[in-house]
Amino acid sequence: MVMLTDAEQAMLQGDSGAATQKAMELLIRYADALGAERFVETNNVAGVPGSAPQWVKDYYKEDGGDYRAVFSRFDLDSDEAVDVPRMNAFSCHLQGGMDPTLWQEQGMTEAAHDNFVSDEASVADHGIQILKTCTPYLAGNVPVMGEHCAWMESSAVVFANSVIGARTNCEGRESTSAAMLAKRIPDWGFHTDDFRKGHHGVAVEVPVDSIFEWGMLGYFVGDAVQDTIPVITGSVSDASLIRHKHFGAAAASSGGVEMYHMVGITPEAPTVEHAFGGAPKGERFFYDAGQRRRIYEMLNSVGENEDVDYVMLGCPHYSIEQIAQAAALIEGRKVSANSALWVFTSRAVKATADANGYTKILRDAGAYLMTDTCSAISQAVPKGTRVAALDSAKQVHYLPAMMGIEGWYGTTAECIDAACTGKWKGKLA
Amino acid sequence: MSTVLDKPRVVIHGRKVVPGVAEGEALVTRQTISGWGGVNLMTGTVIESRHELKGVSFANKVLVFPGAKGSSGWSGIFHMAKLRGMAPVAMVFNIMTTKAALGAVVMRTPTVTECDQDPLDLIKTGDWVRVNGDAGTIEVWDKKPE
Known part of the structure; x- marks a missing residue:
């Protein structure tokens, strides 16, 4: 069972209102599922709070079928709808469902757009920043090294952990919405030092020096190490924000990579030993010309017709x-x-x-x-x-x-x- | 009728992720599962290219899998599948992640992990499985006991 501080106990008892109480109840169930022993405080939360397509709203029509109903019943997984106040943590809304002006070009209906406008107004009313992007770090939310965050979006999570040295697990919609109110997230996984050490080595033997090559290497690494932490060495060069962005997104998609170390490049990997937290361990994967071609073919395996529309x-x-x-x-x-x-x-x-x-x-x-x-x-x-x-x-x-x-x-x-x-x-x- | 027939073929012990007891037909995969982008929530069907379960639905099955991968939308997608009546009835997985833990919690599906024997070796698709989240046990039969 997760241990609670006095402040957390007070939130659980309802001292900060019903919504924060429901948020703590959900976070406790989540912490116990993970096996976490305590919470960590966070004041940097990014998710998709309360936004929902019409059918989800309709599902909760007995509770009003509105933002309040969805935030309570779906986001906080509460058995009853409660009033939802302004968020307590610095909170950001990640990507949304359509372009605010080009939605007709995207084939969206007027009804869907009305729902989008209504949700966005509710998000703003709750003090949640409307970043509307999968790259919050390019739109006004750049954490610092060591900062405890609760972020969704696998590509942003892997960027925050690996490139910045911030600390976040790959959170989900419900945990981030709860964290916006409770300013807490389970102290598990990437919030702890030991969890951030490398598991497997990846030796890069062909030049990886462009965004295209970084993307393919990322896809290879995710496929190889799955959801573990790779320590990458060898001929990776010309690091930049956009290359890390593509590498991490690819690795998080083909596997479940939420943090990577590139020796001499990323902040928690000054040396191989530091990245592994001791001697290298695990398996050792090699990215050579043959693997590069295999990945290229894998990425193009769903392409046959050359008429691109x-x-x-x-x-x-x-x-x-x-x-x-x-x-x-x-x-x-x-x-x-x-x-x-x-x-x-x-x-x-x-x-x-x-x-x-x-x-x-x-x-x-x-x-x-x-x-x-x-x-x-x-x-x-x-x-x-x-x-x-x-x-x-x-x-x-x-x-x-x-x-x-x-x-x-x-x-x-x-x-x-x-x-x-x-x-x-x-x-x- | 016969207690011999009712005796499970295997009993696996693990740790509770989500409490409760549920049983159903097993759907087993050795490949990790993506939620958002890997699953059609309207049908509970795996859609990921090259996945061994592509086209197969986990709706109302006991999903036995190594763990979750991919997008942070994992819990949200499985949660919405639950609203649609397309969620698994119970889950067993090996690798703990925030995605799988949160997804199990919000679906409120009895779920067990950290097993004393590898469930992927001992359970096959079509077996009848009872997951007891409270006790942390997984009972496996060849077919539904009479």
Whole structure:
């Protein structure tokens, strides 16, 4: 049984109101399921609090079928609906269901949009920051090393743990919503020192120096180590935010990697020994030319038809650097009449893209810069899409399976070429 | 009728994740399961490309699997599957993660982990399994006892 401090006991007794009481009840059930012995305090929580499609609201119609009902009954898993106050922790809303202005292009109904607007107003009313992105660290929430967070979004979690050295487990919707009220999360997993040490080694024997190569290596690593912590050594170079972003997202998708060490690159891996917490242990995997080709073929195993009718960029949400690159690649060209190009980012980054003229360059070329969501989250692709091209290993892992379409994986330049010609010509150099 | 027939083939002991008792037909996989993006919550069906359970539904089954992987949407998707009546009735898994723990908690499905014998070796798809979360036991029969 998890031990409670006096303050936690008081919350459980209802001293901070019914919603916080329900939040503590859920967090205690969760802590006991994990086998956690105590809670850790957090003041940095990111989730998808209370947002729900209409059918979930309708499910709780006897409780009012509204934000309050969903937050109580679904998010807090409470048997009764309670009043939900403003959140107590610094709380952020991650990605949402549609673009706030281009929702009709995404094929959303008016009713779905009305629900989206209503949910967003409720989120704001509860003091939750509307970041609407899978990359909170690009939109105003960058934790510091050692900070205890409660974050959802596997690609953001792996980034926070590995690249920043912040501490969060891969939390879920219900645990983050509860943590927003109780400012507590089970002190388990990545909150503790021992848990953050490496389990298996990965030796990289081919140059990994571009975002495309970092994405493939990430997919390999997740496939190899599954949900454990890899310690990566060898010829990985040119580290940058966007490369880590793609690497982590890929590793979290093919396996369940929530933290990785790159020796000499990430903050908790100054040496191999430090990363492992002693001598290297576990298995040792090798990423060589053969494995690189195998991963490329695996990522392209759901691509057969070379007529590409949709190109999606922005998984995880594009940074301003990536939007600038995409704009430079497409400036003066046009998206093919047989294809479409949607690029996804956060509202914060789009404001910069607007100021820089990138949004207009993309629009003039026939592409859209969209925010809040992505094709996988919103399950929205251009009407009639059969074959997508993607520059994200994570997106090619998910989107074709979810939408029953074909998918190609390649470089950003190959994807933009495909959008402009309607033909996939990607190949492994 | 006969107590011999009613005796389980195997009894496995583990640790409670979620209390309660439930039983049903086993669905066993040696591959980890993604929630969001790996499962159709409307049907309880695995949709992940290349997954050995692709196209198979875990609705109202006892799901026996190594553990959860992938998106942080794991609990949310399984929770919504529960609203749809498409959740497993009970779960047994080996690897503890926040995803699987939270998912089990909010589905309120009796769940056991940290077993004394590997459930993936001892339970096969189609077996009849009773998961007792309170006692931390998993009883396995070839078919539903009379």
